Amino acid sequence: MNKRLIKKLWKNKWIKGLFLLGAFVILFFIGLFFSIYFGAFGKVPTTEDLSSIIQEEATEVRDKDGALIGKYYIYDRQPLEYEELPQHLIDALVATEDVRFFQHDGIDNVSLLRVFVKSILLQDKSSGGGSTITLQLAKNLFGRDDFWMFGIVVNKFKESIIAKRLEEIYTKEEILTLYFNTVPFSDNTYGIESASQKFFNKSTKDLTTSEAAILVGSLKANTYYNPRLNLKRSQERRDVVLSQMEKYGYLSTDSLEVITNEDVVLHYRSFNHDMGVAPYFREQVKKELTAILDTIVSQEGASYDLYKDGLIVHTTLDFKMQQLAEEAMKSHMAKLQAAFEASYGDSGPWNDKKLVDAEVKKLKKYKQYQAQGLTEEQINDSLAVKRHVELFSWEGDTIKNISVRDSISQYLKLLNTGMLSVDPSTGAVRTYIGGINYRVFKYDHITQSERQVGSTFKPVVYTAAIENGMRPCEYFSLAKVTYTNYDNWSPSNSGGDEVDPHENYSLEKALSHSINTIAVKVLNKVGIPKVLEQAEKMGITKALPHQPSLALGVAELNLQELTGAYTSFVNSSRPVKPYYITKIEDRNGNIIANFEPEISENQAFSDYTRQVMLEYMKATINKGTAKRLRSHYGLKNDIAGKTGTTQDNKDGWFVGITPNLVTVTWVGNDNFGIGFKTTGMGQGANSALPIFAEFYKKLNADTTFNVITRAKFESPLQQVKSDLNCEPEKRDSFLKRLFTRKHKKKKFRGE
Incomplete structure (x- = not known):
């Protein structure tokens, strides 16, 4: 193009205007980029900052064998090493999210050109995006800020700067590891290990190709493709991921056909604080941890944060045994609740106006209305308004349109329970059931409740x-x-x-x-x-x-103290204190606290007395008040024990003693004014003993617990x-x- 033509074009005001506009836009974005680079829109992490990335990690609670039973977290995250990531998981991510991941330096120019031509010029929405795994990692690590109309541009520039720096510091393997440890999955879950545990109840290293594709597929929109909420949609997305893997040579055509014909099977396991296995135990452990962490500091002199520092808490609980105990409790309590309600019919005490009124006046809402100066009539009118309320039921939770008074009446009829099993030689707690449902009833019937024994x-x-x-x-x-x-x-x-x-x-x-x-x-x-x-x-x-x-048990004790006392009968006459935590580690596996059993140094009574008492309590099982363990439930284990029932059938108890496990169960109503209608129903042999019986039937059926179920009592002295x-x-x-x-x-x- 000659100079004359250039001058002619320059004289055209439209062309000149477009040129100047283009130059201004280019200069504007160059200026914007450098202003972002030098911190005008907030500090951009330096190479030094990025070299020492420490993410918030959930504290893990593990059982006696190391099985994960719960977490304490703000963000549910469990980090892994690269070696723990299966190859098919990495392949699924690369094939779906960033096929040139191992070739680019954090910014994929080929993809950006494709986006510009196809998405912007040709308006082809199926062309995909230009974001790389490294760019996504930058977003995962530092989030995005709101900068009004330029927010998306500023954040993209920031992420590109961070991505370049990440690529300079870390290897591709390290970037993949960081990505998998920080990426958000469905149900407020961060990191692949937490997602794997939550949706498939297994470690990441054990994920199948199909399961890996499910989780990678959900990253596109973790609510829309949430496998728990939208299984069919999630499976369709899985098939897209598998097709991408086949397209780029990570999966054979034959394997693609086989895997796409597999149904998705979830083994969903919530680590929500209110749900999952042993919620009452986890809450008790949390209380103890909070007190313990107040007394220790890290090597740097800082306090530990229960929710962010990735501690590993080793406990005494037996996860498998706890599951069996919960199953036994639910099976019995559902049947007992039905019989309890049927025994009263329409004349149940939970329908008594005076009793309901007394409970209403305990409500926080009632006291707030009183403080506002409302009259009794106005308060009752306010509480009579019907609302949609979720109600607990053994047949399944339901939502009903009822008033506060109706809701109280519903919950007054519910029986509750507590169950504790400990190793009598140490006091190590093996099972812990503080109530029928922690989400609904936070009150712990092991450590908080004191009832007549x-x-x-x-x-x-x-x-x-x-x-x-x-x-x-x-x-x-x-x-x-x-x-x-x-x-x-x-x-x-x-x-x-x-x-x-x-x-x-x-x-x-x-x-x-x-x-x-x-x-x-x-x-x-x-x-x-x-x-x-x-x-x-x-x-x-x-x-x-x-x-x-x-002598008749008018003393009010909590279940934990009673259990500890009974351990003396099978622990050389020495009582132990039930305990929950064995050790605490930091995120690097360093032990920061150790805990030993609290066993009495002195015998509470002689060996002679112990053996006599064991024979008495064996007779309770073989021919006394607990003989239904033999006649009805067919248990042949070596068992000693004692039943208990309190005045007006308010409390039912059973203590089951075997050589290597002491178990105490309690059943009753949280309202002291409500008891069982008949002694036949409310006596400990009928209300509390069956939980123990069903529990031991399950233990007997599992050879894992032979050391407990086949243990024999010592032979008494001549x-x-x-x-x-x-x-x-x-x-x-x-x-x-x-x-x-x-x-x-x-x-x-x-x-």
């Missing part, structure tokens, strides 16, 4: 008696006694049936059949102070009532066998029957 306290009384010289075959009359110095208190036996006052039971039969009248007589004979002393030796630290009803060799019951002689009054009044001397 009923007849599960009787073994403490009998232990004190044997330890203080009472003969194992001593007999006591079943007859009722009125204790005049305790308001003429006259304890009766379960069911209130009239008994033959001349019938006498041995201590073994009295305990195994849970005879109330005899338990109080034993307490009277040994003395309350000695029983209280015995309870303390067995690890019960709470102040107990100094009264004869102590002296113990000899001292227990007596008839379980005997009648008074003719003369004694002739001159004994039917019902005695007696002053209680166990002060």
